[in-house]
Amino acid sequence: MKRVPILGGIAVAILLVLLGVWVTANPSSTKGTAYPIPELVAQAELNEATFALAQAEGAQYSGTFTPTEDLPPIDFEDLTVSNSGTMHGTIVLEGIPAEIVTINGDTLVKASNDFWFSILTTDYTGEFTDKWTRLQDDFFGVDLSNVLAPSNLAWSIQGLQDRTAGDVVAGPDALPNARQPLTSSTAASESTPEGTEVSVGPFATYVGGAGSIPNRVKGPVNSPNAKGGNIDAEIDPVDAAEVERLYQFIEQVTRDLVNAADAAMSFSMDSNTSLGNCNNTSCSILTVVTNTLTGADRSTINVHVRTDFNVDGVPTKSCDENTTMPANGQVSVFCNASYFADPEQRHNLEAWAKVTAHAYAETDIQAIINIVDGQKKRDTSPDELRGPGTWRQQPAKNGPDNRRYHEQNTGRPSDFGYVVNGVPFDGRAADGTLLQVQGAGFGSHIGPDGALDPNWPGTQQLVKRGRDQVQAAGSAPIRWVFAEEAAAAAGERALREAGLTQIVVTFVPGR
16 A cells, blocks of 8 residues: 655655756756656645545544553444534443443443443442443543544644644745745645555545545544543544434433433542430431532432431331432431330440432533534534635644644644635634634734834734635624734724724633
């Protein structure tokens, strides 16, 4: 199988050499066949596959994830993931299968007793067996739905700007985070063969031919709140009808969450039983139950207390009490016993209590259903997924800090942009908002009055960009994000003075 690496800069270098030879050898004419540069062809194919995957309704995966830490590999089969990350399928851990879903960012698993016993401690008592159970984000070492959501995986494949080597030379754009001007309009003129392995950054991606999504990906992945690892997965496209069926199943699971267990909660309990006000005819038994709970914003704790009371070894009174107690609080349960004991003799009074408690996370089922319904509408609507424009490869932002800040706020490498009616934007948010990211470097162009210097060319360029974007966007919302608070205020002032009130300006500090 042919392996084609994508190397930043090599295309321009080869082009200049070929051009130099042409000028030197034959200044008046040339003949022969033009052959495409393999690196450019491979990048063009990868771009096409990336854009197709980023805007796909969903995808289905089969493969293996190997955590970087000392955790067992996870095999997954027919794992269907919508564009926004809603997921359903089968995972196999240490040879034992389990059903898995992701709903509104929460991962739930339904599995047999053998599955839970193999991955939990040996004192597992069966509370999760064959019921949907919510897990902690890093339970498997990775958030699979986050990694495999087509809109995320597509840009991970592109190597997170690994093709950009060092800083670029500033062009006529005076803005601090300007893009590098293009030095060549060379484009690929033919497709790579089906099944070609394209290498970019740490990934090996198998491109399945013109117009298709990638059909396999191998390489390291990371996800929020997880430890990361390596993935090797085959990818199949799914259409809107399949995603619709996925959401029908997810809605039913969501309604079942009222009975779900929660392994993400940590719950402990303590109790103390004591005797009080005892005489020869009655005694009061008090049991105080306390609890500690983490991992749930709201919860209900149901408590059952069984109290037994003996006089001189003879069972005299039993009480069964069901009650509730607040999270990280306590409850007092009384049992009053009546009897007759000879006051002239010494008697032995005994009491003990058996306490059981169950904590349930309180879940607003209807609120989750409403959120899932919104995700379904987006994931099954081509217009919602693709929006009014198209993704295109663009020159990268100036400097590594600006490239990182761009990716922080768009989730995309800076050498890709979203073009609407011929006007470039830096990205498009999941809610359809068009994004423009302004990195650091505006401070030296802000005057004592807090306004951008009117004599700085960047001020006019900023306003012109805003005017062009408003005209191109139509009814689509626009948000500009600044890395500097003073720059955000100055930029907003310049836009308002130009009458560009449609653009929402925000300040987001860089990480």
